[in-house]
Amino acid sequence: xxxxxxxxxxxxxxxxxxxxxxxxxxxxxxxxxxxxxxxxxxxxxxxxxxxxxxxxxxxxxxxxxxxxxxxxxxxxxxxxxxxxxxxxxxxxxxxxxxxxxxxxxxxxxxxxxxxxxxxxxxxxxxxxxxxxxxxxxxxxxxxxxxxxxxxxxxxxxxxxxxxxxxxxxxxxxxxxxxxxxxxxxxxxxxxxxxxxxxxxxxxxxxxxxxxxxxxxxxxxxxxxxxxxxxxxxxxxxxxxxxxxxxxxxxxxxxxxxxxxxxxxxxxxxxxxxxxxxxxxxxxxxxxxxxxxxxxxxxxxxxxxxxxxxxxxxxxxxxxxxxxxxxxxxxxxxxxxxxxxxxxxxxxxxxxxxxxxxxxxxxxxxxxxxxxxxxxxxxxxxxxxxxxxxxxxxxxxxxxxxxxxxxxxxxxxxxxxxxxxxxxxxxxxxxxxxxxxxxxxxxxxxxxxxxxxxxxxxxxxxxxxxxxxxxxxxxxxxxxxxxxxxxxxxxxxxxxxxxxxxxxxxxxxxxxxxxxxxxxxxxxxxxxxxxxxxxxxxxxxxxxxxxxxxxxxxxxxxxxxxxxxxxxxxxxxxxxxxxxxxxxxxxxxxxxxxxxxxxxxxxxxxxxxxxxxxxxxxxxxxxxxxxxxxxxxxxxxxxx
Amino acid sequence: xxxxxxxxxxxxxxxxxxxxxxxxxxxxxxxxxxxxxxxxxxxxxxxxxxxxxxxxxxxxxxxxxxxxxxxxxxxxxxxxxxxxxxxxxxxxxxxxxxxxxxxxxxxxxxxxxxxxxxxxxxxxxxxxxxxxxxxxxxxxxxxxxxxxxxxxxxxxxxxxxxxxxxxxxxxxxxxxxxxxxxxxxxxxxxxxxxxxxxxxxxxxxxxxxxxxxxxxxxxxxxxxxxxxxxxxxxxxxxxxxxxxxxxxx
Numbered sequence: 020x021x022x023x024x025x026x027x028x029x030x031x032x033x034x035x036x037x038x039x040x041x042x043x044x045x046x047x048x049x050x051x052x053x054x055x056x057x058x059x060x061x062x063x064x065x066x067x068x069x070x071x072x073x074x075x076x077x078x079x080x081x082x083x084x085x086x087x088x089x090x091x092x093x094x095x096x097x098x099x100x101x102x103x104x105x106x107x108x109x110x111x112x113x114x115x116x117x118x119x120x121x122x123x124x125x126x127x128x129x130x131x132x133x134x135x136x137x138x139x140x141x142x143x144x145x146x147x148x149x150x151x152x153x154x155x156x157x158x159x160x161x162x163x164x165x166x167x168x169x170x171x172x173x174x175x176x177x178x179x180x181x182x183x184x185x186x187x188x189x190x191x192x193x194x195x196x197x198x199x200x201x202x203x204x205x206x207x208x209x210x211x212x213x214x215x216x217x218x219x220x221x222x223x224x225x226x227x228x229x230x231x232x233x234x235x236x237x238x239x240x241x242x243x244x245x246x247x248x249x250x251x252x253x254x255x256x257x258x259x260x261x262x263x264x265x266x267x268x269x270x271x272x273x274x275x276x277x278x279x280x281x282x283x284x285x286x287x288x289x290x291x292x293x294x295x296x297x298x299x300x301x302x303x304x305x306x307x308x309x310x311x312x313x314x315x316x317x318x319x320x321x322x323x324x325x326x327x328x329x330x331x332x333x334x335x336x337x338x339x340x341x342x343x344x345x346x347x348x349x350x351x352x353x354x355x356x357x358x359x360x361x362x363x364x365x366x367x368x369x370x371x372x373x374x375x376x377x378x379x380x381x382x383x384x385x386x387x388x389x390x391x392x393x394x395x396x397x398x399x400x401x402x403x404x405x406x407x408x409x410x411x412x413x414x415x416x417x418x419x420x421x422x423x424x425x426x427x428x429x430x431x432x433x434x435x436x437x438x439x440x441x442x443x444x445x446x447x448x449x450x451x452x453x454x455x456x457x458x459x460x461x462x463x464x465x466x467x468x469x470x471x472x473x474x475x476x477x478x479x480x481x482x483x484x485x486x487x488x489x490x491x492x493x494x495x496x497x498x499x500x501x502x503x504x505x506x507x508x509x510x511x512x513x514x515x516x517x518x519x520x521x522x523x524x525x526x527x528x529x530x531x532x533x534x535x536x537x538x539x540x541x542x543x544x545x546x547x548x549x550x551x552x553x554x555x556x557x558x559x560x561x562x563x564x565x566x567x568x569x570x571x572x573x574x575x576x577x578x579x580x581x582x583x584x585x586x587x588x589x590x591x592x593x594x595x596x597x598x599x600x601x602x603x604x605x606x607x608x609x610x611x612x613x614x615x616x617x618x619x620x621x622x623x624x625x626x627x628x629x630x631x632x633x634x635x636x637x638x639x640x641x642x643x644x645x646x647x648x649x650x651x652x653x654x655x656x657x658x
Numbered sequence: 659x660x661x662x663x664x665x666x667x668x669x670x671x672x673x674x675x676x677x678x679x680x681x682x683x684x685x686x687x688x689x690x691x692x693x694x695x696x697x698x699x700x701x702x703x704x705x706x707x708x709x710x711x712x713x714x715x716x717x718x719x720x721x722x723x724x725x726x727x728x729x730x731x732x733x734x735x736x737x738x739x740x741x742x743x744x745x746x747x748x749x750x751x752x753x754x755x756x757x758x759x760x761x762x763x764x765x766x767x768x769x770x771x772x773x774x775x776x777x778x779x780x781x782x783x784x785x786x787x788x789x790x791x792x793x794x795x796x797x798x799x800x801x802x803x804x805x806x807x808x809x810x811x812x813x814x815x816x817x818x819x820x821x822x823x824x825x826x827x828x829x830x831x832x833x834x835x836x837x838x839x840x841x842x843x844x845x846x847x848x849x850x851x852x853x854x855x856x857x858x859x860x861x862x863x864x865x866x867x868x869x870x871x872x873x874x875x876x877x878x879x880x881x882x883x884x885x886x887x888x889x890x891x892x893x894x895x896x897x898x899x900x901x902x903x904x905x906x907x
Contacts, residue, residue, distance in 0.1 A: 086721070088776065088778065192782075197783070199783050261714060261717060297686055299693050300718070302718045518703050519703075
């Protein structure tokens with residue numbers, strides 16, 4: 020049977036689709052909701068907001084997270100802000116403009132209807148978060164403040180200092196804790212989902228490992244929500260938290276959920292440069308810094324003078340020069356690629372030559388030190404801590420780093436994957452950002468999915484589907500548990516010579532070199548070969564110490580890296596098949612004479628959804644055609 | 659740099675623990691403290707020994723997961739810094755560093771340096787929220803909040819829930835943690851309807867979890883990686899008193 024991809028986009032004009040759809044969705048009687056168990060994996064913005072909202076509606080919710088508390092999910096680290104089409108500054112914003120900017124920012128590789136809905140509900144998200152007591156920045160008169168952000172010419176970003184993700188997540192976490200207190204949510208921290216249980220073709224449960232005791236546990240439900248974030252850690256070094264991984268979605272993929280656009284990764288332009296081999300992660304500096312900081316390199320190659328001694332006319336403010344209307348606020352992929360170009364040209368700065376300047380001296384002169392401290396204080400402190408350089412006195416040095424993955428499990432308009440009953444929300448799905456995500460849109464999407472989309476669509480699934488009652492003692496659970504135990508034994512059993520981190524670093528280097536900021540067919544083909552070899556070596560030579568029946572962090576990591584090998588190969592395959600450049604996917608063979616991404620709308624205007632056929636076997640490609648009826652396909656131009 | 663580490667090793671909750679000595683060689687001053695431990699762990703794994711278990715996640719000072727007591731100080735010697743943001747340049751070549759978990763009755767040990775801080779979640783469940791269901795919110799600009807008030811609420815809301823305040827306190831009190839949340843909501847109009855109930859319920863939950871009380875040592879403020887001020891504790895005490903005397907609930 021060949022799988023047919025149906026995005027289930029509702030009929031009608033784009034402004035009416037979501038409203039019509041909500042009316043057409045079936046409802047579950049309030050008194051019946053408590054009869055349904057919903058499993059939510061992950062407690063970032065998407066997971067926490069969905070779990071709280073579903074519990075408020077009356078469903079029985081079980082929530083799982085990998086950390087010791089749901090409050091620690093990696094959404095917490097998002098700094099800059101959240102977009103919403105409130106048009107408070109009266110500067111010409113509207114739902115339509117946010118929709119337009121997001122489709123264009125994604126380089127015309129997102130599904131229009133989803134993006135429109137995202138823009139539509141954006142205003143409600145701000146209302147909801149403010150009502151929860153999220154302390155957004157305020158003007159002196161008491162109204163909410165806005166700032167501008169990369170990829171937009173209006174000020175539509177709401178923020179709470181440089182900790183917007185933290186405050187939004189704590190809002191959702193508080194709502195979740197309230198439900199736990201009320202007894203509508205059961206919380207399972209320090210659990211890692213290691214298997215999806217599919218029964219009669221529908222997702223009916225998960226198998227987890229209790230990370231403290233090592234016990235393998237089964238949980239059954241009527242629907243499963245994967246809200247497990249992105250897979251940037253496949254690159255080893257990224258701005259992701261240590262525990263961010265692909266295992267939950269990958270194992271669902273192996274059960275038949277298609278994985279869409281895996282090669283769309285976002286490289287964030289403003290990160291603190293790498294200092295040495297020991298480095299375990301890269302730290303992002305919010306791109307809100309680009310509002311007041313000016314990016315430059317010396318005009319002369321290999322100029323080793325200290326920045327303050329380089330006169331104005333010997334500096335190249337290359338973003339302002341090349342993109343006069345957007346200047347330092349060009350989208351992330353454009354800013355990153357330009358930094359790489361400067362560095363490849365030998366104009367990089369700092370000891371390693373692997374960075375460019377982000378200079379605040381003009382802004383400090385213009386606005387005063389106090390204003391800059393108030394706006395960016397915590398980011399400046401963080402930079403100072405890490406680099407031992409004071410950015411109030413010398414320019415920051417920045418370099419691009421992997422930050423976000425636009426690809427993920429393919430979902431329809433209802434956020435359901437190709438496995439009935441399995442939903443995927445937030446960064447873990449592929450839906451809204453196309454080939455490039457605009458700044459301050461990730462928080463918006465996570466909360467849109469969790470607060471305002473999924474609570475409607477999951478009810479429709481439940482109301483329309485007859486689901487037999489099952490529990491964890493069902494045979495499919497026993498089989499899955501055995502599979503998990505076997506994988507654990509296999510990882511512990513290799514007892515080779517190299518640590519998991521050694522392999523992970525190697526994999527990361529291959530991915531960064533050949534499937535990173537720019538890609539070529541030759542590089543990708545070679546990467547696929549190298550990954551396969553390394554994966555084979557992994558299963559022969561990895562060494563995992565400790566046992567399976569207590570807290571064993573190297574064992575946890577070993578399972579995640581095993582999945583990263585398989586994902587990495589798929590990413591390269593996807594990047595190789597897409598013979599065009601779009602957004603974060605830049606193929607050197609396909610560029611305009613000015614070095615910008617050159618799309619091929621004739622042949623590649625589709626979402627590439629891959630079906631798993633076995634490890635090391637060619638996956639099958641399914642295409643969801645993308646049509647643009649409302650935003651006209653155009654070359655993305657920020658000049 | 660070359661360092662001697664004395665690290666608390668404890669197999670599980672019910673096992674006895676002890677300090678075990680390790681040598682850390684080739685430590686770069688640019689490493690974070692946790693990256694230094696990563697390197698030590700790689701060495702242990704290669705020798706087939708169980709790695710030192712410790713909690714960490716974001717490694718940029720915001721998730722609150724890292725939780726080490728370094729030379730007797732939660733999150734180490736540097737002020738306003740979480741363990742993950744502490745760099746080895748803070749130490750000198752040849753130093754001996756003692757690494758222990760956060761210790762408190764309400765933070766039972768899990769393994770080695772990892773402890774169970776779910777008591778904080780339970781305090782939050784008692785009242786650390788505004789009861790507003792999704793979809794119920796008024797227009798965001800309907801309530802005006804002065805810039806000053808919003809900033810003060812944000813100062814309190816910056817708490818990352820790491821528990822360093824508890825580990826630093828001679829009474830293992832969670833007052834600073836509770837005070838930060840109570841303050842955030844007490845300052846904002848959204849928090850008013852449940853203001854009294856919240857102050858009472860969260861204080862009570864804190865006591866039930868086995869945290870101690872406050873005797874004004876201010877050790878919590880000194881250890882806090884986010885500079886949460888003890889003035890929040892004063893506010894919590896006022897809120898609590900107000901709730902007991904004036905509340906009609």
